[in-house]
Amino acid sequence: MYTNTTGHTSYTKIQWVIMETKDLHATSKLRHLNKLRWLSLSIVFIMLVLLPFIHLYQTYEAAHAYDLLTPTEKLISDTVEGLTSPFVNEPEELSVVKGNTWSGTLFGLKLSDPLAVVGQVMASLSLYWPFIITAFIPVIATLLFGRIYCGWICPATLIYELNDSLAAWLRKAGLPVSRRKLDRRIKYVVLAVGIVLSMYFGAIMFGSIYPPAIVGREIYYAIALGGFGAGAVFFLLTLLFDLMVSRRGFCRYVCPGGALYSILGRYRIFRIKRNVETCNDCAKCNVVCQFGLDPLQDNFGMECNNCTACIAVCPTDALTFTVNTKDVPFQGPGHLGHKYRKDKGDKT
Amino acid sequence: MKRRSFMKSLTMGIGIISFGILPFFMGRLLRPTIKAHESNRIPLPGALKNIEDFERSCIGCGLCGEVCPPRCIQFHKHDGGFVADTPYIDPVQKSCTLCGLCMEVCPTDALTVTPVREVDMGVAQIDRAACYPWVDAGVCGACVSICPLGSSAIDFEFGNFYRPIVNDKCVGCGQCVEVCPEPSLPINIVRRELGTVAQHGIGVRKVERGQRGF
Numbered sequence: 001m002y003t004n005t006t007g008h009t010s011y012t013k014i015q016w017v018i019m020e021t022k023d024l025h026a027t028s029k030l031r032h033l034n035k036l037r038w039l040s041l042s043i044v045f046i047m048l049v050l051l052p053f054i055h056l057y058q059t060y061e062a063a064h065a066y067d068l069l070t071p072t073e074k075l076i077s078d079t080v081e082g083l084t085s086p087f088v089n090e091p092e093e094l095s096v097v098k099g100n101t102w103s104g105t106l107f108g109l110k111l112s113d114p115l116a117v118v119g120q121v122m123a124s125l126s127l128y129w130p131f132i133i134t135a136f137i138p139v140i141a142t143l144l145f146g147r148i149y150c151g152w153i154c155p156a157t158l159i160y161e162l163n164d165s166l167a168a169w170l171r172k173a174g175l176p177v178s179r180r181k182l183d184r185r186i187k188y189v190v191l192a193v194g195i196v197l198s199m200y201f202g203a204i205m206f207g208s209i210y211p212p213a214i215v216g217r218e219i220y221y222a223i224a225l226g227g228f229g230a231g232a233v234f235f236l237l238t239l240l241f242d243l244m245v246s247r248r249g250f251c252r253y254v255c256p257g258g259a260l261y262s263i264l265g266r267y268r269i270f271r272i273k274r275n276v277e278t279c280n281d282c283a284k285c286n287v288v289c290q291f292g293l294d295p296l297q298d299n300f301g302m303e304c305n306n307c308t309a310c311i312a313v314c315p316t317d318a319l320t321f322t323v324n325t326k327d328v329p330f331q332g333p334g335h336l337g338h339k340y341r342k343d344k345g346d347k348t
Numbered sequence: 349m350k351r352r353s354f355m356k357s358l359t360m361g362i363g364i365i366s367f368g369i370l371p372f373f374m375g376r377l378l379r380p381t382i383k384a385h386e387s388n389r390i391p392l393p394g395a396l397k398n399i400e401d402f403e404r405s406c407i408g409c410g411l412c413g414e415v416c417p418p419r420c421i422q423f424h425k426h427d428g429g430f431v432a433d434t435p436y437i438d439p440v441q442k443s444c445t446l447c448g449l450c451m452e453v454c455p456t457d458a459l460t461v462t463p464v465r466e467v468d469m470g471v472a473q474i475d476r477a478a479c480y481p482w483v484d485a486g487v488c489g490a491c492v493s494i495c496p497l498g499s500s501a502i503d504f505e506f507g508n509f510y511r512p513i514v515n516d517k518c519v520g521c522g523q524c525v526e527v528c529p530e531p532s533l534p535i536n537i538v539r540r541e542l543g544t545v546a547q548h549g550i551g552v553r554k555v556e557r558g559q560r561g562f
Binding site (some may be wrong): 051052055056058059062063069094098099100102103104105110112116118119123124128130131134174175176186201202204208213216217220221224225228229230231232233237240243244274338 | 356359360363364367370371374375377378400401403404405406407408409410411413414415416417418419422423425426427428429430432433453455456457
């Protein structure tokens with residue numbers, strides 16, 4: 001992949017970069033993971049929109065009153081029937097997938113957010129095991145992959161990433177988009193305060209400030225119950241927070257679920273690692289990382305949500321998944337970069 | 349120079365102001381046009397008896413509403429505090445059919461699977477000063493004919509074909525409330541200790557939750 005460089009001492013830096021990027025094209029299959037992630041996020045979001053419509057259709061069918069529906073309701077009923085009739089015979093069979101990412105049923109398997117379990121256990125101060133085991137699979141996934149829920153499933157992440165694209169567009173248009181750095185430990189404080197308040201007041205405090213729960217619920221309210229609830233305003237404010245204070249600021253600094261997942265994923269098994277031999281210090285990974293992590297310095301930490309944007313953007317395939325419970329310490333500048341070559345005494 | 353920086357700050361100011369007032373207009377759009385009857389909210393079938401226990405256990409996932417065939421389960425969408433996003437049923441708008449799907453689907457112990465006749469959502473209370481057959485021997489019987497539990501829950505008075513009497517097996521599903529044709533709603537779902545007949549008169553004029561005072 002990389003040829004001997006000693007014969008090209010007369011080239012300038014820019015020419016070097018051009019030459020290197022010409023014959024080094026990314027060939028790793030891992031760079032497609034980001035597309036897969038977008039597919040997963042989109043499927044979750046589309047399902048969240050589709051499920052209330054399916055519920056509406058089921059209620060219309062249960063009432064046996066097609067002739068009494070308004071034209072809009074008839075349109076909904078016909079559309080959902082057309083979409084689902086190839087797959088099911090009875091509308092009741094559509095009930096196999098219900099709920100949202102806060103808590104839901106998937107083909108008889110009940111799944112819940114670990115934050116919901118933590119909040120409920122702390123609020124009721126009792127262990128209701130049928131509910132606690134619903135968070136088992138998410139916890140295992142988090143122990144293996146860290147904040148994989150944040151990057152791959154969370155319906156709010158889709159909106160936040162689109163919001164981040166909007167921020168880039170606004171910045172290009174000349175409007176100031178703030179990228180302030182706050183303290184990452186704020187979200188652990190939010191988690192701790194939420195737990196203490198839940199214990200004190202005996203009500204689950206996380207549900208109303210946790211964006212994925214808000215998004216799933218508000219979509220349902222808007223479609224099936226005739227209007228958004230109060231959570232929509234809060235979610236809008238978090239979007240504004242991301243635009244005007246910090247890039248992906250809510251996920252990085254406030255989200256209690258992100259804090260819980262970060263703690264669980266502290267010693268995750270699968271990590272992204274920089275391969276120092278093929279890294280050329282282009283720093284694209286640092287720029288593309290919405291969580292403000294530092295892949296160039298081998299500093300992923302517990303916050304990485306496995307979004308794999310850095311793998312997708314890396315021109316030399318230097319970033320791969322490895323099985324390791326700890327990040328490697330800083331390995332020095334990349335071997336294809338100028339700094340490494342300069343340190344080696346190479347004039348280029 | 350001057351003009352350019354002025355235009356820039358103007359654009360910036362307009363942008364910031366429009367973003368800032370966005371939540372205000374959003375709130376205006378979200379404001380409900382018709383205010384829900386606070387007094388008609390009854391708990392779900394199989395819900396924990398104590399409302400505080402229910403708030404402790406309910407995580408606000410909305411699954412019960414999403415499986416409800418008559419779509420009777422509403423949520424505290426605009427209410428803050430501890431009741432935020434917890435479910436309730438307003439029998440005046442839409443009543444429970446006692447299908448039991450919400451109890452099966454609830455992930456927590458907020459709703460526990462209960463046999464139909466042991467559900468306790470309250471009890472129907474008839475205001476005899478407003479019910480047609482009780483007031484002027486009118487012909488109605490809608491509540492008795494709709495009741496899913498039959499004569500053990502609501503029945504006609506002995507020897508009279510149309511005066512309804514609520515019996516002790518009533519579980520408070522509220523179908524009689526939904527079907528009642530009288531606009532002043534002589535029948536309501538109230539807590540069990542308030543009794544099945546509305547009390548009037550000097551000294552008992554109390555406006556309780558779920559009960560209309562005269």
